[in-house]
C-alpha cells in the first residue's frame with residue numbers, strides 16, 4: 001500500500017509553484033488529489049475545470065470571493081467524496097514600504113493570504129468533523145511571518161495571521177483529531193516575485209542560509225507530506241521553518 005493510498009487531498013493554490021509540487025507528490029504517493037486555484041478565463045458562475053495538472057486536475061476557486069470558495073469546496077467534496085488533507089498554498093506577494101501602502105493593497109493581500117486561508121480551513125474542517133475520522137491541514141505561511149519581510153510589510157502581516165489561525169484552529173479542532181500546522185518557507189524560486197527578482201537577489205539570499213542555497217518546491221513538499229503522514233500524527237499547532245537555517249527561532 002502506498003503512503004497515501006485512499007487519502008483525499010485538496011491543494012488550494014496547487015496550479016503551480018510550491019502547491020503544484022505538493023499536489024504532484026501526494027498524487028505520486030497514491031492520494032486522490034484535487035487542486036483548487038484560479039482558472040483564468042473561467043466563468044465563476046459556471047465554476048470551471050481543467051484536467052491539466054496533478055491528480056484529478058484543477059477546479060476554479062478565487063479566494064477573494066467567499067461564494068467561489070464555497071462552490072469550489074462543494075465541487076471538491078462531490079468529486080472526492082470527502083477531504084482528509086487540506087493544503088493551503090495559494091498566496092500573493094506585496095512589496096513596498098508600509099508608509100505608502102494603499103488600503104486596497106492591504107485588503108487584497110489579507111483577503112487572499114489570510115481570509116482565504118480561513119475560508120478554506122472552515123470548509124475542510126466542517127467536512128472532516130462530519131466524516132468523524134480527523135484530518136490534517138497544512139498552511140503555507142512564510143519566514144516573513146517571523147522575520148518581518150523587509151519591504152513586504154503587508155505580506156508579513158498576512159502570513160503572521162496564518163500562523164495565528166493555525167494555532168487557533170489546532171486548539172479548536174484538536175478534539176476532532178484535526179491537526180493544523182504551518183510551514184514557513186524562506187526563498188523558493190517560483191513565479192512568486194519573479195518579475196522583480198534579480199540574479200544579485202538570488203546570490204544575496206542564498207548566502208543567508210548556512211547551506212548556501214535557496215529552497216526548492218520539493219524541500220517544502222517533503223515536509224508537507226511528512227506532516228500529513230502517520231509519522232506526523234503528534235504534531236499540531238506548530239509553525240516549522242523551511243528556510244535552510246536562514247532563521248532559527
Ligand SMILES: NC(=O)c1ccc[n+]([C@@H]2O[C@H](COP(=O)([O-])OP(=O)(O)OC[C@H]3O[C@@H](n4cnc5c(N)ncnc54)[C@H](O)[C@@H]3O)[C@@H](O)[C@H]2O)c1
Nearest residue numbers: 013015017018062063089090091142185187188190191192
Ligand atoms: N516562493 C517563495 O519564496 C515563498 C516563500 C515563502 C512563502 N511562500 C508561500 O508559498 C505559497 C506558494 O507560493 P509559490 O511560491 O508557489 O507562488 P506561486 O505564485 O507559484 O503560486 C501561488 C498560487 O496561488 C494561486 N492564487 C493566487 N491568488 C489566488 C486566488 N485569489 N485564489 C486562488 N488561488 C490563488 C496562484 O494562481 C498560484 O497557483 C504562497 O502562500 C507563498 O506566500 C512562498
